[in-house]
Amino acid sequence: MLRLNRFLIIVLVIMMSFSMLLTGCSPKEENTAGEPDTGENIVSAPEADDPSNSTEEPTTDPTQPEEASHRKKVFAPVEISYVIPNPIDITYEDVNNAGKSSERRFKIVGLKNKEVEEGINQVIVDIFEGFKSNDLPPYRGIKAVIPDSSMVIHSNIDGHIPFNYNNVISVCIYSHTAYASPTKRGGTPLSNNPQYVNQIEGVTLDLNTGEKLKLKDIFADNVDYISILNDHITKAINQSNATDEGYFITQYPDFKLVAPFKGITEDQKFYLNNSGLTLVFDYRNPEFDNRFNATTIYIDFYEIKENLAITERFYNEGVNLFEKDQNNKEFLQGGPRDFFNESKFEVFGNLELHSFMSYPNTLPENILEIIMELPSSYQGYIDELSKSEEKVFADQYISVHQVAKYTNISTGFTSYQDDQYWGESQMYCYDEDFNLLKIEDLFIEDFDYEGFIKERIQKELINFNISNDISIDELYKGLQFKIEPSALVFITESFDWGQQRGRQPIHVFIPFTDLDADDLRIFE
The missing domain is CATH 3.30.565.40 (Fervidobacterium nodosum Rt17-B1 like)
Incomplete structure (x- = not known):
């Protein structure tokens, strides 16, 4: 009888263990696209069931490559200051x-x-x-x-x-x-x-x-x-x-x-x-x-x-895979996609004015205040052109775009009358603390950026066949700029181009590939 009871106990334990095993291995219900009770055709995002996607803090040094591999472990949040172009x-x-x-x-x-x-x-x-x-x-x-x-x-x-x-x-x-x-x-x-x-x-x-x-x-x-x-x-x-x-x-x-x-x-x-x-x-x-x-x-x-891990996982500083030097830097492109856009057409006397404004809805209040004040800077031109004896067409624009930690504001006013083009443009670049940058903030002290930029201005004057006795020094003094993902863009004050080509500024486009990344402070 004792043996029989012991046998029954063993059988009972095995059955209970098997039952628990079946319960633990039962398949989960599949995630399906849910629909709200409103009856509208709204799709709900499915939940991922991937045990490898852990949000726990890493226990290893994330800066060290994995053993026997060039790959690095990368853990979020990731800060991408810049990218390194492959010189292929x-x-x-x-x-x-x-x-x-x-x-x-x-x-x-x-x-x-x-x-x-x-x-x-x-x-x-x-x-x-x-x-x-x-x-x-x-x-x-x-x-x-x-x-x-x-x-x-x-x-x-x-x-x-x-x-x-x-x-x-x-x-x-x-x-x-x-x-x-x-x-x-x-x-x-x-x-x-x-x-x-x-x-x-x-x-x-x-x-x-x-x-x-x-x-x-x-x-x-x-x-x-x-x-x-x-x-x-x-x-x-x-x-x-x-x-x-x-x-x-x-x-x-x-x-x-x-x-x-x-x-x-x-x-x-x-x-x-x-x-x-x-x-x-x-x-x-x-x-x-x-x-x-x-x-x-x-x-x-x-x-x-x-x-994103793409900028860190496969790149090891000091290891150059290429026949050319890998010494250039750029900013990762992309930015806010939620924009405020406004386009207006107005008539002031004989002036037909088209105005356009565009900026990210995520801009802070202090930058918005600057933007809203910009149109008033062109009011004098509007008043003057509205009194013209003939029809005048003009465009006014304000646009804002962000590159990495920098915010660029571009604004301009252009008009066309009697086969003559006239234009004024301004650029303003702010850092992450919304301080207005100056040219000297872009470069290291030991780099002769003034001489370099003046050379580029001279090349643009030659490219556009501008032979006026214009002073390079004066054009440099009035320079403004913005930072693009792969270049610096400078703009001069407007001046007469001669040969009935009107009054307008010159844009000086300097790709980062024309500079040594070590001479630039903006990637710090």
């Missing part, structure tokens, strides 16, 4: 095939490791060859619209490298093909009602090894990049007509949601450009109907920059 050359070759198809192929040149360089160029070749075959992408139902007997009327394959920084490149190659379907009676294909198929291939590559990168490589190790991207995709869906019947032209992708959006996978197709991340949706995303054409959703770097 990109060569292009046009290929035309009897007018029926055209290609513009390209390859990179300039890596020290020629094996890696050849491997990257082979990746590019493979994409072109894949498009060149004119095989239809495997969309559901495409053969019913474009049967095998269809004829290619014309195809164009082109591409470029839209991101080329910090030992990473992103390649975007696109194909546009027009097909003529056969007649219903099986006759010769007709081209008066062609069917179009557009394809996009994006690949991002590590120049250290030639390895293809995934989305997870682009983001910091401790962020849930899947959820971040799903939120942006859901926003694009809800702000487009994706859940409505019919197709419409909007600022958002022209696709239709035909099944619940459950979120992207880690293999989601994408590419980078110099201002943001572009997600590519095609037959691999069957929940969208994009009419056999790859479509994209763009996410500005400004919206995700604190979570």
Whole structure:
């Protein structure tokens, strides 16, 4: 009896343990696109279920590369002060095939490791060859619209490298093909009602090894990049007509949601450009109907920059992968997309004035006050031109854009009368504390920036064939400037150009590639 009780106890324990095991391994419910109780077609962002996306603080030194790897661990929040352009050359070759198809192929040149360089160029070749075959992408139902007997009327394959920084490149190659379907009676294909198929291939590559990168490589190790991207995709869906019947032209992708959006996978197709991340949706995303054409959703770097690892993970200072020196810097492009825009047309006597104002809605109050006062500086011109005996047309503009920690304000007033052009322009650049910058704030003390800028002014006078006895020193004294992502832009005070070309300023554009990054303080 004792043995029997002991046996029953053992069996009971095993059954309870097995029951607990089954409960712990039961599958979770799938996340589906939720709809609010209002009945409106609003899509909710799915929740990512990725245990690798941890928000816990790292226990290792994030500045140290992983063991036996050039990669660095990167943890958010990330501050991107600048980017390092890769000093590679990109060569292009046009290929035309009897007018029926055209290609513009390209390859990179300039890596020290020629094996890696050849491997990257082979990746590019493979994409072109894949498009060149004119095989239809495997969309559901495409053969019913474009049967095998269809004829290619014309195809164009082109591409470029839209991101080329910090030992990473992103390649975007696109194909546009027009097909003529056969007649219903099986006759010769007709081209008066062609069917179009557009394809996009994006690949991002590590120049250290030639390895293809995934989305997870682009983001910091401790962020849930899947959820971040799903939120942006859901926003694009809800702000487009994706859940409505019919197709419409909007600022958002022209696709239709035909099944619940459950979120992207880690293999989601994408590419980078110099201002943001572009997600590519095609037959691999069957929940969208994009009419056999790859479509994209763009996410500005400004919206995700604190979570990006792309500028740090594959770049190691002091290790130059290139045949040329890697000593240039630029600012990451991208910025606020929520803008206030106002356009007005007014008549003052014989003056017809068009005014335009544009600035980010996120500007602080003190900068807004400066902007609102700027139009009054041109009131004297308006009063004078309104009394003209003949009709006068004029434009007045104020625009604000932000580059990294700098805020640029550009304003101007131009008029055209009796074949004469007249214009005034001003530029103001503020730092992160909204202090107005001076020219000496841009450069280190040991650099002869005054001589350098005066030389560039002289070149512009020669380029525009301005032979007036204008003083370079006087033009320099009145200089104003703004900071662009890849250049400094200076503007002189207006002066008479002679030869009946009116009175206007000269713009002096100085790319950062014309300067040594160590001579600039703005990257500090």
